[in-house]
Amino acid sequence: MADEGDEHDERAAFLREARDNTPFARTKTTRTPSPHAGHRERLRARFAKAGADALADYELLELLLYRSIPRRDTKPIAKALIARFGSFGAVLGADPARIAEVPGMGESSALDLKIVAASARMMVRQGIDDRQVLNSWSAVIDYCTAAMAHESREQFRVLYLDKKNGLIADEVQQTGTVDHTPVYPREVLRRAVELHATAIILVHNHPSGDPTPSRADIQMTRKIVEALEPLDIVVHDHVIIGKSGHASLKGLGLV
Structure with a gap:
């Protein structure tokens, strides 16, 4: 007769095997490529080769939004933001609550844009710190x-x-x-x-x-x-x- 410890180990092994073979377990680590991955990579390649001057304002905004909204087509969102606020700079300077109102955006992605804006200001600020x-x-x-x-x-x-x-x-x-x-x-x-x-x-x-x-x-x-x-x-x-x-x-x- 198997002792109680062996029986416990067999039962635990059986449960693990059953769990690992459920449809959810088999698919949860499988990542479907984003349908917009090709467009994104082309934009990234243009930026890497020629910098921001090679991109329209909305395309640069697309690149920023990719990190915040990875599973969406960010081109229409970027265009909607610029249409509402008037320019790339105006989008970054806008109130986060107003940014979040644009369809496709939200509080989290609006906050990400404000972090980018704050980073840009900090970089420019270095030009006057500790200098006359x-x-x-x-x-x-x-x-x-x-x-x-x-x-x-x-x-x-x-x-x-x-x-x-x-x-x-x-x-x-x-x-x-x-x-x-x-x-x-x-x-x-x-x-x-x-x-x-x-x-x-x-x-x-x-x-x-x-x-x-x-x-x-x-x-x-x-x-x-x-x-x-x-x-x-x-x-x-x-x-x-x-x-x-x-x-x-x-x-x-x-x-």
Whole structure:
């Protein structure tokens, strides 16, 4: 008579064999190739050979979406995103809740696009970290454009600088509506004192796309200059970022 341990082992072996031979067990590790694999590989090959310039905006977006939505044809989704938001950059800058509303997208894939956008901003930001900001002006403009040009609401940003014009902090101080951001000179002053800044650069965006300064922009800049002047804190410039470019109030003789 078999002992109890042998009987247990035989029973366990039988159960494993039965389980491993079920239709589910036989098919669960079998992967059917995506019907879109050929198109995807051709796109990847074009990108590998010639870079992003060889692709249309929607095709580059397709490549990004492949990782988030592996079993779908992402071409119509990419085209729908660009049709809704207007450009590749505007898609990455859009609110994730609005991105998720596009058919074929969702919260997870929208978040993936925002991670890509944040990575791009971080890469551009390296151009102004640990350097004299005024000697890296094109890098400042590139960074602010990447961070703000496609925002759907106005943001008011302040770059706080030390006595060597190195960047101490980059902070979004206020976020407003599509055409207005409340700005409080005393808050700019308070933060500059806290950080021991000796100079600042003001930056805000125009979601309309046109960077032309408004009368309110000019008046607000002058109020901040007047508030900081008694403490010898210099306002180097106020830059307005738009989708079509940027405007410098200093360059226009308004600071």
